[in-house]
Amino acid sequence: MNELLPRLPFADWIDNGVDWLVSTFGSVLDGIANVLGGVVEGAVTVLDMVPSILLAIIFALIAYFISTRKIALFTLIGLLFIDYLGYWYPMLQMLALVLTSVFLAVVIGIPIGIWGSQKESVRKVVNPLLDLMQTMPAFVYLIPAIFFFNIGVVPGVVASVIFAMPPTIRLTMLGIEQVPKDLIEATEAFGSTAGQRLMKIQIPLAKPTIMAGVNQSIMLALSMVVIASMVGAPGLGEEVYRSVTQLKTGVGVETGVSIVIVAIILDRITQQAGVRKKKIGGKLS
């Protein structure tokens, strides 16, 4: 093949494109980087001001109100265990990274999902893009992210947002599309505007599905923390990465377990939030 066809320099083109973007939008990108970095670091600083025991209790209470007593207990013990192991501060850094990423993924993802659910043409563009975002090895996002945002927590956030956003978009679209056709017909027959149909019927009924998407986004963002640490994002991921490079199995397991604990807490709390919404909506079903 190589002898028959001249090799097109795709890689060079892409590099040139990235260079062009960096030189043209440098100041904008710097602005974004500053804001994102500020948000994550600010969150860490605020969380760190609270004593670890008090914060663990606060999280347990949140879990108690949203979810069940069992999960509240697990939250309390799990967080205190992480504190006991001495990974409290890295855990906070990771949490700030994950929550910021998920927040952005949701804030961007849900409107795109809603838009896609209303317009066939949007869906046709968005769906293949989502496929691409999900199948592209996550490491690849890191390289341009470094060029755009330097090393540190910001490229980590950006890569996590891109990686974590697809489930929110997909499940938002799915949830809205799954609203039974006869209900849509009913809202139409009573003379609803498109906005009323969306706000009063489609989104409320799609809420459990949308929440499942958010839950999946959180899990994906968590799975990105180790990868993000390769570009200098601090946190538990960084600890795992270091233990790998230094072949420290013990530390690796400790930090790994800590990530799992945080993952379980976040997963259960958000899952229950979705289920509870369903209960309110559907009562006995």
Next chain:
Amino acid sequence: MNEQSIKKKIVVKDTTKVFGKNMKRAVQLLKEGKSKGDILKATGATVGVKNVTFDVYDGEIFVIMGLSGSGKSTLVRMLNRLIDPTVGQILLDGEDIVQMNKEQLREVRRKKIGMVFQNFALFPHKTIVENTEYGLEIQGVPKDQRRKKAVESLKLVGLAGYEDQYPNQLSGGMQQRVGLARALANDPDILLMDEAFSALDPLIRKDMQNELLQLHSDMGKTFIFITHDLDEALRIGDRIALMKDGEIVQIGTPEEILMSPSNEYVERFVEDVDLAKVLTAGHIMKQADTVQVDRGPRVALRLMKQLGISSIYVVDKSNRLMGAVTAQDAVAASETDKSLEEVLISNLPMISPDTVLTELFDVVSTASIPVAVISEDRKLLGIIIRGALIGALSGDNQFINNDGIIEPADQMNTEVV
């Protein structure tokens, strides 16, 4: 029915709906008279409704009936443009809704046309009262005002006290009442009911049909009712449009459809109808032989002899039924110089012309003389003879009066007297 004097609420003119691509070509082929199957083959387009024309009068229950796939649901959805007609005109109070822009159409849907759906289509995340007030909510009616109307509307369908339940806590019948209340809360002129009772149990369905008829006579709204069930159509319809393959095969009153089917399809459709539930005493009654009470027993006796019958009905001057007299009694009376009045049998079996045949069997089988059919003011309209009852049940048209149209009482009187 005098068509000129009754206001036309909806006028549908040459309306066609074609689904799929190649609509223009399909419409062209339709004009050339090609069938649904040919058009599907030639263009890949499905003809949902084919060149339909009909009027709906103000305040009537108009039933559109047909089997699944006959286009009845498509047709009803074109009336509020949930489905846009491909060609045609649909005039609502003289305004063509096909030409309306989005805003005008929304206004019509909000104010003029309500709709009730086959599978209720209640919003599962809203309570019963929230469901009921939905139509008003999207019109921006203030909360306490719309709540008041919704509660009233729920009371109307017999669901007071269920306001704060959720739809899936209610049975199917109750859910459809909510669907009805939701449509009524907007106070529309026209109510479209798409197979509204088809998902309900037979017993509940009958209750709902009765209540619907009651509501209809109380409110005087125009109802357009879709069903695939002929019995239901015959029960509630003032007029019925029968559809097949997207076309209206026949429009008429229930009697007209039953007694003079316009073609073989309608005939086959109605042949399984239990005639005993549809035909009434009015349909099968025969002219009664009567004698006026002041003519005396001798005249009565002579009449009986002439006609070769053993008893005769006795009426007063204004044809009110007084009783009957047997030949035996008449002979006795004439010998003892008694008046006819003294030998009358007055506790005769009597029924109204609206009585359906199923309710007649018992009376007819136990009566010794033919059962009298009387109007509300006791005027004798006719009599039921056993032979006619059986003949009518076998579907023999010679036993059924005037294609089922009941003759006005006073006309009958002049014939009898």
